[in-house]
Amino acid sequence: MGVDDQELTRCALAAKQGDTNAATRFVRGTQRQVWQLLRHLADPGVAEDLTQECYLRAFRSLSSYRGRSSARTWLMSIARRVAADHIRQRDRRPRPADLADWQLAAERAQPRSTTMSDGYALRSALEALDPRRREAFVLTQVVGLSYEETAEVAGCRIGTVRSRVARARTDLVEQLSEYDTDHNASRGG
Template sequence: MMTSALPTSHGKSGTTAALDESITAWALAARGGDTDAVEQFVGALHRDVQRYVAHLCGDPQAVDDLAQDTFLRALGSLHRFEGRSSARAWLLSIARRAVIDSYRHAAARPRRSDVPDWQTAVELTQPRDLPGFDDGVALLDLLTALPDDRREAFVLTQLLGLPYAEAAAVSDCPIGTVRSRVARARATLMDLLAQAETRSTVAA
């Protein structure tokens, strides 16, 4: 059953902030050659990177390759990471560039299909057999109705948990723009959920 609950708009929780501090510490340690820290860093953010690139790209078969490309770029650039932002925001910025570069590369070649199928890729990255999984899939399905920029802002802040300032840095736009996009995305999703529940009630 689909519920009307959307992720609550709020800043980082203490747990998320603590995790981000750990991830950033691992990235800095990995920069110094700590192989265990490299594994911790990659393992902690691999799923977030997959989810993010899945929302940005239109080819579900490219998600794993884009995630791998993101980490290869990040590990090759770790010597330039100084911890001024969280490692999560830094890595998602790299993921965004990887997707953009893949679009530019693909633009030079004909594509078999232009049908966006990003939600399939996202669903494949979601944990199954857990409470709320069906609601999560329903929400991902509704996200297809959002413009790309609003969907990206919603995913970064409401699903991946980035604060608005870091989401703005990842998206390369002002923080006020991110707040506006998220607010409009939430309003649209609430309307769509209300419409879906009305149809469900009528059908019942």
């Protein structure tokens, strides 16, 4: 995880008092995790923009941060709301389906190396997960939050997080084994 939660919380509280060096340390200590979460919860193509939006919101609301929970957990809650807002906004916009379908078909038709193809399969499997399961899985397995921190970010109980992660793993194993079967059949294997 890099910087520990106590140090990040100290940085956030110091940034709240106007310490720009602390603000920089806070961003550097959390930026990769915020980006990873947003990449998996929203659109990978806009993860950078959403990460910036997350920090804009965080710094705007820093005055109300009291340090009762870790700054990392507080920031991940903001990132989660940024992703949800983006998805709501995206779903409201009319989408030129023909263009999107054409682009998807073109991407799928491109020859891929096994590694690239496997990465594509994993990404597709993650995207196919129920959003709550994907969120719990990404927060615990990709971002590296504890089950307790994930429960706080998601606004649910630890047992619910454990259940969602376990079901996400089961779903991923099923989807990836289907991919392996299909992939090997298409290669003549």
